[in-house]
Amino acid sequence: MKRSITLFILSLITGICQAQTIDTSALHILQKSFDKLAAMKTIHYRITMVDTMKRENSFHVSWFTVNGTIKKNAYWHLRLENKAEWLVRGDTLYKKETPDAQVVFTKDWNRHKIGSSSIHSILGTTRPRLDKSLALLKFVRDTSAGEFYVIDESYNFSSEDRKGDSKVNRYFIDKKSLFAYRRIMHGKFMDEGKEAIDIYDFSVSLDTNPVAFKPAVFFDTPAVEESDRFETLKTGTVAPLFKATDLRTGKRISLNALKGKVIVLDFWYLSCYPCRQLMPKLQKLQDKFGKENVLVVGINPRDVDSKTIIKFLNEKHISYPQYYQTEKCVGWDYKLQAFPTTLVLGKDGKVKLVETGFGEATESNLENAIKKELETKIHTN
Helix, strand or coil: CHHHHHHHHHHHHHHHHHHHCECHHHHHHHHHHHHHHHCCCEEEEEEEEEEEEEECCEEEEEEEEEEEEEECCCEEEEEECCCCEEEEECCEEEEECCCCCCCEEECCCCHHHHHCCCHHHCCCCCCCCCCCCEEEEEECCCCCCCCEEEEEEEECCCCHHHCCCEEEEEEEEECCCCCEEEEEEEEEEEECCEEEEEEEEEEEEECCCCCCCCHHHHCCCCCEEHHHHCCCCCCCCECCCCEEEECCCCCEEEHHHHCCCEEEEEECCCCCHHHHHHHHHHHHHHHHHHHHCEEEEEEECCCCCHHHHHHHHHHHCCCCCEEECCCCCHHHHCCCCCCCEEEEECCCCEEEEEEECCCCCHHHHHHHHHHHHHCCCCCCC
16 A cells, blocks of 8 residues: 555656656755755845846846844844844834834834845745646756756746746755855736836855844834834825926926815835836826816925936826925925825815825725815815
């Protein structure tokens, strides 16, 4: 009985490998590399990630470097390039933006985003294994050549909603230490009906001279919950006045000049992907309500190259007014802590709605606020 089960499993694995083009020797190298890292109780490392994003005609590259310490079953400590420190303990993220800043904490944090700063972003947090979506796993070249094993891994996506998507990983693993030094991931997918490409390049090294983490120094003041610090302009308050430059005319303009209209202020910048997702929705709102004394205004407080901004707007067919070269106080006055931040201002100049970020309900929330304000009459004494 045992022999028949063993033969069945072997035949199944053989069938999978034939259908998927799997080199089990490459799989074993990945598994050994993962096991060596998993056996370490404390890991001091330095990681650099280069993120290349292609969307239609736009092309954006960003990168960051982080020093980290992972102490198994205890904590994960990060030192960012801007001297900020982050600490993960259990399900809580503690943040200290400068050495003298107060520690804030939150349990609502983007684990995927912060996970890119982990040494486990090379091989993942689960042991490599055969998977039905795995299409190819093989050595790129003769294993006797060079100091690294170079292994390619690619996936097929059969579901209807992911047809045409692809994901390819290339791993670089040191032959002597079996340490995984680098992973390049190429992903292709459809974004609003158009092809999009993401390329992530992770490079990592072990830190032989780590800076000791001292909890007593990190928590030199009582930690404060981040939700207590994060606030936006309250509805009913008068929108702060500011001056900015009209991107297309070059004229300096004040918000006061727009009073009497229902205004949708959208704070954005070029490399903010959620901002770019929201802009076509805002254009739809402008087209729909433009004849009813509603004006959508884009405000870019970060980018300074007018030609680059205009080129982007023309490619995206964004025609509503755009301001840049804002006064420095605008970020403070409007409490801009995330982008996009979008406000609906009433005909009386007061804040009726504040939307932070871009989600499924953002467009409908803005439209409902506009409709409600159009139905409101301004009462004068």
